[in-house]
Amino acid sequence: MSPQKRGLFTWTMVLVTLAFFYLPLLLLTFFSFNHSKSMVWEGASFRWYAALFLHSPDLWASFGKSIMIALSASLVATLIGSLGAIGLYWYAFKSKRVITVLTLLPLLLPEIIMGVSFLIFFSKIGLPLGLFSIFIAHTTFCIPYVFLIMTARLDEFDYSVIEAAYDLGAQEWVVLTNVILPICRPAIMASLLMSATLSLEDFVITFFVAGPGSTTLPLYIYSMIRFGVSPVINALSVVLIVGTAIIAVLTSRLFKYVIQK
Amino acid sequence: MKSRSGYAYIAPLSLWMGLLLLAPIGIILSYSFLKRGLYGGVSNQITLEAYQQLWSPLYAKVFLNTLLLSGIATVIMILMAIPTAYFMARSKRKTLWLFLIIIPFWTNFLIRIYAWIAILGNNGIVNQCLLRVGWIDQPLRLLYNPLSVILVLVYTYLPFAILPLFSTIEKFDFSLLEAARDLGATRFQAFYKVLIPAIKSGIFSALLFCFIPAFGQYAVPALVGDSRSYMMGNIIARELTITRNWPLSAAISTLLTLATLFALMVFVIQGSRPARVKPIE
Amino acid sequence: MKGCSVTIKGVNKSFGSTPILKNIDLEIKKGEFFSMLGPSGCGKTTLLRCIAGFEPLSQGAIFLNDRDVTTLPPNERPVNTVFQNYALFPHLSVFDNVAFSLRIKKIKTSLIEDKVRHYLELVKLSDHLYKMPNQLSGGQRQRVAIARALINEPEVLLLDEPLSALDAKLRHQLLVDLDALHDEVGITFIYVTHDQQEALGVSDRIAVMNQGEILQVGTAFEIYDKPVNAFVAEFIGETNLFNGLVESVSGTNLMVNTKQLGIIPVNGAIPVRTSSQVTVSLRPEKVKLFHQRPVDSKGPVYEGIVEEIVYAGYQSRIYVQVEGAIIKVQQPHIVGAGSDHFSWKEPVYITWDPTSCCLVEVIST
Ligand SMILES: Nc1ncnc2c1ncn2[C@@H]1O[C@H](COP(=O)(O)OP(=O)(O)O)[C@@H](O)[C@H]1O
Ligand SMILES: [Mg+2]
Numbered sequence: 001m002s003p004q005k006r007g008l009f010t011w012t013m014v015l016v017t018l019a020f021f022y023l024p025l026l027l028l029t030f031f032s033f034n035h036s037k038s039m040v041w042e043g044a045s046f047r048w049y050a051a052l053f054l055h056s057p058d059l060w061a062s063f064g065k066s067i068m069i070a071l072s073a074s075l076v077a078t079l080i081g082s083l084g085a086i087g088l089y090w091y092a093f094k095s096k097r098v099i100t101v102l103t104l105l106p107l108l109l110p111e112i113i114m115g116v117s118f119l120i121f122f123s124k125i126g127l128p129l130g131l132f133s134i135f136i137a138h139t140t141f142c143i144p145y146v147f148l149i150m151t152a153r154l155d156e157f158d159y160s161v162i163e164a165a166y167d168l169g170a171q172e173w174v175v176l177t178n179v180i181l182p183i184c185r186p187a188i189m190a191s192l193l194m195s196a197t198l199s200l201e202d203f204v205i206t207f208f209v210a211g212p213g214s215t216t217l218p219l220y221i222y223s224m225i226r227f228g229v230s231p232v233i234n235a236l237s238v239v240l241i242v243g244t245a246i247i248a249v250l251t252s253r254l255f256k257y258v259i260q261k
Numbered sequence: 262m263k264s265r266s267g268y269a270y271i272a273p274l275s276l277w278m279g280l281l282l283l284a285p286i287g288i289i290l291s292y293s294f295l296k297r298g299l300y301g302g303v304s305n306q307i308t309l310e311a312y313q314q315l316w317s318p319l320y321a322k323v324f325l326n327t328l329l330l331s332g333i334a335t336v337i338m339i340l341m342a343i344p345t346a347y348f349m350a351r352s353k354r355k356t357l358w359l360f361l362i363i364i365p366f367w368t369n370f371l372i373r374i375y376a377w378i379a380i381l382g383n384n385g386i387v388n389q390c391l392l393r394v395g396w397i398d399q400p401l402r403l404l405y406n407p408l409s410v411i412l413v414l415v416y417t418y419l420p421f422a423i424l425p426l427f428s429t430i431e432k433f434d435f436s437l438l439e440a441a442r443d444l445g446a447t448r449f450q451a452f453y454k455v456l457i458p459a460i461k462s463g464i465f466s467a468l469l470f471c472f473i474p475a476f477g478q479y480a481v482p483a484l485v486g487d488s489r490s491y492m493m494g495n496i497i498a499r500e501l502t503i504t505r506n507w508p509l510s511a512a513i514s515t516l517l518t519l520a521t522l523f524a525l526m527v528f529v530i531q532g533s534r535p536a537r538v539k540p541i542e
Numbered sequence: 543m544k545g546c547s548v549t550i551k552g553v554n555k556s557f558g559s560t561p562i563l564k565n566i567d568l569e570i571k572k573g574e575f576f577s578m579l580g581p582s583g584c585g586k587t588t589l590l591r592c593i594a595g596f597e598p599l600s601q602g603a604i605f606l607n608d609r610d611v612t613t614l615p616p617n618e619r620p621v622n623t624v625f626q627n628y629a630l631f632p633h634l635s636v637f638d639n640v641a642f643s644l645r646i647k648k649i650k651t652s653l654i655e656d657k658v659r660h661y662l663e664l665v666k667l668s669d670h671l672y673k674m675p676n677q678l679s680g681g682q683r684q685r686v687a688i689a690r691a692l693i694n695e696p697e698v699l700l701l702d703e704p705l706s707a708l709d710a711k712l713r714h715q716l717l718v719d720l721d722a723l724h725d726e727v728g729i730t731f732i733y734v735t736h737d738q739q740e741a742l743g744v745s746d747r748i749a750v751m752n753q754g755e756i757l758q759v760g761t762a763f764e765i766y767d768k769p770v771n772a773f774v775a776e777f778i779g780e781t782n783l784f785n786g787l788v789e790s791v792s793g794t795n796l797m798v799n800t801k802q803l804g805i806i807p808v809n810g811a812i813p814v815r816t817s818s819q820v821t822v823s824l825r826p827e828k829v830k831l832f833h834q835r836p837v838d839s840k841g842p843v844y845e846g847i848v849e850e851i852v853y854a855g856y857q858s859r860i861y862v863q864v865e866g867a868i869i870k871v872q873q874p875h876i877v878g879a880g881s882d883h884f885s886w887k888e889p890v891y892i893t894w895d896p897t898s899c900c901l902v903e904v905i906s907t
Contacts (some may be wrong), residue, residue: 007351013344014358017423020341020416021365024376027386029368031379037380039386040393080273080335087270099271102278105286108525110477113289113514116501120511122294123302138283143274160629165595167623168643168694172266178642182633186530199319204479207454208498223325225378225484234379237372240568248360 025241032234048235056232062220065131066200069216074195080139081146082188086180089154090162099107106141106147114141115208122209133172138202144194147195153187154180171187190254193247270477285519293511311512320496320513324436324520327492330407330482331475332487334414338471339464341415342422347456349423350430359427364468366420377413378404405487407469421470429463430456467534472528543612544608544791547572547730548593548698553602555588560586564704564754566602570698570732570747575724576683576732577733577741580751581777586734587626589751590700593732595619606696622691626702628683635687637663637671643694664723681712688723698730705740717744738778748775768811771903776824780867782858783825785905788816796901798822802867809827810901821903827872831860831884832891838895844869861885862892 036042052059087097098139106114118137119129127133145219161183165175181188203218210219224233273454287487296306314320349358361415365373380386381403402407433456441451456540479494498511548570555563562585570576578586591597593604595616603612610893611619622643629641637658644654650888662668665685675683684704691699704720705713721744723729741748742762749759750773758770769775772783785798796808798820808822830836836843846864860871869892884890 007380010344010348014348017341017345017419018361021361021419023369024373024380024416025365027380028372028376031386039384039389083270087267087274090270091267093267093271093306093397099275102283103274105278106284108473108521109286110473110494110517110521112477112479112497113286113518113521115479116497116510116514117285117289121281121288124288125298136281140277147274157625157632159631160625160627161631162404163616164623164629164631165642165691167594168690169617169622169646171537171617171646173510174646178646179631179633183631188339189907194485196315197367201367203371204494204554204812207479208501211782218369218371221369221375222480222484225371225375233372233375237369240372241364245364246382248363249365252356252360255356255363 025237028237030235032231032236032238034231037231048231051232052235052239055235058215059217059220059232059236062217063216065068065214066217069131069134069138072198073135073142073199074136074192077139077142077195078191081191082150084143084183085147085150086176086184087155089151090180101104104144104230106107107144107148109200111141111204112208115205118205119208129209130214133209133211134206134214134216137205138199139204139239141202142198144196145194149183149187149191153184157183186254189251193251193254197202199245277282289514290398291513292508295508297506297508301507304509307494308508311506311508314506314509315512315516316510323491323493323496324516326407326490327476327478327494330410330490330492331472331478334418335410335468335472335476337411337415338419339421339467342426342467343464346423346426349427350433351435355431362420362423362427366424369522370417370480371484373417374481376542377409377416377485381409404485405490407486407490410482410486410490410492413485414475414478417481418471418474421474422467425466425470426460429460429466433459462532465528469525469528472524476521476524477517545572546605547574547603547607548732549608550589550593551605553589553604555585555592555597557599560566562754564594566754566756568749568756568759568851570730573728573730575721575731575733575744575746577748578751579735579738579741579748579777582736584751585754585807586751587702588590590623590702590732590734592619593698594623603833616646620696621698621700622694622696623700624684624687624702624704626704626706628675628687630683630686630690632675635674636667636678639686639888640690640693642690649698655713657693659691661693664692664726665689666719679732679883680708681716682899684708686808692727694725696729698732699727701731702735703735705732706735706737706864713740720744739749740854742778750777750803753779765776768900769823769902772821772823774901778823780826780870780872782826782829782867783902784824784867786820788814788818788820791816795896796904798901801902802865803842803844804865806899807896808901809897812901812904814901814904815907818907820901821905822899823902824869824894825872826859826870826900829871829892829894831862831871831873832893833884833888834890835894840897841894841896843891845889845891846888848884848886851884851886864892 031039031041033044033046034041035045035047081103084099088099093099114137118133122129122133162175162179165179170178201218203222206216207222208221210216215223221233221236224230286489291437292303294307294309295303296308296310298304311389339374347363349355352358383400383402383404385403387403388397391397392400437455437459438451441447441455446454477494477496478492482490482492483498494517497510497513497517500506502515546569548568550566550568553563553566554561558758558763566589579804588597592599595611595614600613603610605611606620609660631642634642640658640661641654644657659668661875662671665688667682667685670678670682675686678686688701688704708716717740724744733741733745745762747759747761748765750757750765751797752773754806758765758774758815760768765774766778769778776783784798784800784802786798789797789805791810791814794810796814797805798808799805800822806822814820835845846862846869847861849863849868850861852859857872857874860873862869862871871892
């Protein structure tokens with residue numbers, strides 16, 4: 001097709017892309033209200049939502065574990081990643097480049113490599129697989145995202161702001177707490193959000209480092225998909241999509257930092 | 262400035278990444294040179310056995326297969342992402358469009374895969390409909406083939422292509438396109454000769470963000486693929502957990518890592534090269 | 543050096559192996575409005591940052607009120623800076639920006655309140671106490687930066703091209719305000735700029751810099767009227783420069799043989815010998831322009847042709863082709879007088895007072 005009319009081609013592509021993204025999700029939503037167990041419409045019902053909310057204790061237990069890991073991993077990753085980003089930005093080190101590359105490495109490695117190396121590493125040092133090993137793995141792959149978000153924010157404002165603080169008599173500690181941290185607050189929030197999302201979402205790495213009794217939500221979903229599809233998963237999908245949308249609305253202010261990656 | 266207190270800031274980061282990232286990667290590398298243990302694990306004996314095992318047509322086929330599937334998926338993603346990102350960047354409602362891309366992006370990865378299983382599976386929506394209206398007697402095998410792997414890869418990683426392209430195109434000075442039109446270029450020429458070279462770095466980072474996860478994929482082929490669409494990630498997992506040949510698993514991991522780093526180098530070098538300016542014919 | 547506000551002694555500064563400041567010696571008096579003037583990249587900001595304490599010196603020493611501060615960190619030096627891009631804290635309101643240094647000193651809240659209000663009044667910003675920096679115009683941001691630096695009651699205020707980001711009209715207004723502020727607070731101002739009009743307008747003394755060196759220090763009048771070399775003459779205001787050989791010397795009256803104008807009388811403040819190679823300067827506003835040959839001129843008279851006329855508001859610059867040279871002439875517009883009107887390609891006569899053309903540099907003897 002020749003894009004004669006202004007934007008016709010791009011309009012079409014955007015609609016195709018959006019349809020591609022949303023049709024599957026809409027179909028899932030539609031069938032989550034289906035009374036039948038199969039993918040044939042047999043009348044509306046909230047049956048699967050009832051099953052999800054009232055009769056799926058294992059699922060909610062796995063959700064609780066996911067939340068626990070997401071909270072702890074995102075807190076620790078944000079702490080370590082932010083301090084590191086500030087340190088590397090603020091001071092001149094000879095090893096600056098080495099540390100930066102090392103920090104960004106998890107972004108470049110395929111997830112499966114991370115998963116396999118963690119599994120072998122944990123078994124080598126004798127750390128039992130479980131919630132703690134998942135926490136370590138998640139923190140490690142969240143740190144580079146925190147680092148990037150924070151560095152982008154630090155790059156955004158002029159270094160002379162920090163010099164101004166020194167000039168006005170501030171000690172290093174005051175500069176950190178009264179100038180740098182407040183200026184970086186949106187980036188810190190974005191880091192927490194991004195880390196928590198990544199942690200909640202991760203399947204592959206968790207798959208390798210999880211042990212008995214540490215089934216997270218993605219692992220639970222995986223086993224649901226793998227071993228006998230129950231329409232409960234349709235209802236769960238809708239709940240998760242709606243939850244995601246709500247979080248996205250609440251945090252749209254932070255998109256700018258999340259996207260920079 | 263003063264660098265002594267600087268170490269306090271970077272110490273946790275360096276320690277964490279050194280102990281919990283570098284050490285595991287080092288261990289996996291060293292395992293690939295060890296002899297296989299009797300009941301899984303390794304014995305302390307240096308050998309190239311794992312790499313010799315790797316040197317076989319079977320693994321070469323898996324490697325090429327992985328390259329092909331992830332390559333095709335990446336090309337499709339870029340081709341879809343450029344016009345979409347361009348449209349978003351020129352729109353007055355950027356936040357709305359971003360929003361519409363971010364929601365599927367943040368929706369659980371497995372749910373996104375599952376959506377296609379629900380649609381294309383043997384008991385999925387399409388097959389059930391076709392059976393109902395009587396066009397077919399047997400469910401079609403729409404899933405568990407290389408095409409479905411590509412489809413789902415595109416579905417799951419497309420936002421990774423759109424977002425970096427969007428942020429690059431957003432910084433593009435659109436009046437350059439008008440200047441090109443003014444100088445006699447057609448709309449397509451203006452796009453191809455002015456926009457594309459200017460957003461080259463965005464295209465390469467999109468390539469990177471799509472290709473690396475697709476190339477090292479495990480979950481998608483495991484859920485919607487069959488033995489023909491096995492990728493290296495699946496072989497690594499199989500050797501690790503089922504065959505329990507850890508050195509071989511480590512050797513494939515090493516190979517996958519090297520291939521990824523190679524792709525990364527090519528993309529980074531290509532992406533950072535200044536765009537050549539060609540006159541418009 | 544006793545009693546000086548700022549004393550800079552033999553300061554050298556290099557970045558890597560590139561020398562940026564070369565052997566700077568400077569004494570700045572208490573309460574002076576001192577300007578450092580030079581083209582972009584000549585090292586003005588670097589010198590200012592050395593005084594503020596952001597750049598360690600490669601060599602030399604800096605004294606503030608006779609106290610050696612060479613190794614003191616910026617937060618312990620009694621100087622404050624108005625940064626080139628203002629460097630306001632983006633997360634703090636106008637009030638909190640100005641209060642920043644007092645809060646660090648843990649001063650009583652009521653006292654802080656009073657002082658902040660006082661200083662914001664001083665810079666005429668009392669109406670914008672609780673705005674954020676991004677809600678202010680460029681001029682207002684700049685005033686906040688000044689109030690924030692002054693509230694600490696520093697001994698010296700450093701200003702790095704504080705007006706460069708503003709438009710011409712605002713710049714003029716702020717410059718006048720700055721001058722008034724200086725009179726009011728009475729501390730030493732060190733003002734860095736690349737704009738000679740700013741420097742000439744307000745400074746008590748000016749240091750002209752080029753390529754990391756200080757070429758001349760003096761009042762506006764001194765550096766304008768007695769530039770020590772061709773660079774200063776050309777950088778400060780407009781001028782016509784000629785090279786030539788000294789024909790004769792009698793006291794300060796020289797005759798110089800220039801290639802472009804032949805032999806002309808020159809006022810020589812620098813001792814010089816006959817047959818030295820020299821550069822002489824003739825300011826455009828000292829050249830007089832006539833339609834008819836002037837009869838009573840004491841200086842040399844040349845016939846020329848108007849090559850180009852550039853109108854610049856209250857005056858025009860006229861380029862006159864004379865023998866082998868183009869001479870710049872500044873001509874005020876006199877309302878109602880027809881005699882000031884010249885047109886393109888018109889034959890004209892130029893002349894100047896014999897003392898107007900001065901020797902600025904001896905190239906070789
Ligand atoms: N941190 C630095 N590292 C290396 N060179 C610098 C640095 N800061 C300034 N320079 C160089 O020093 C010279 C003088 O700079 P500066 O003092 O900013 O000039 P000015 O303020 O007069 O325009 C310039 O050539 C600049 O490139
Ligand atoms: Mg400067």
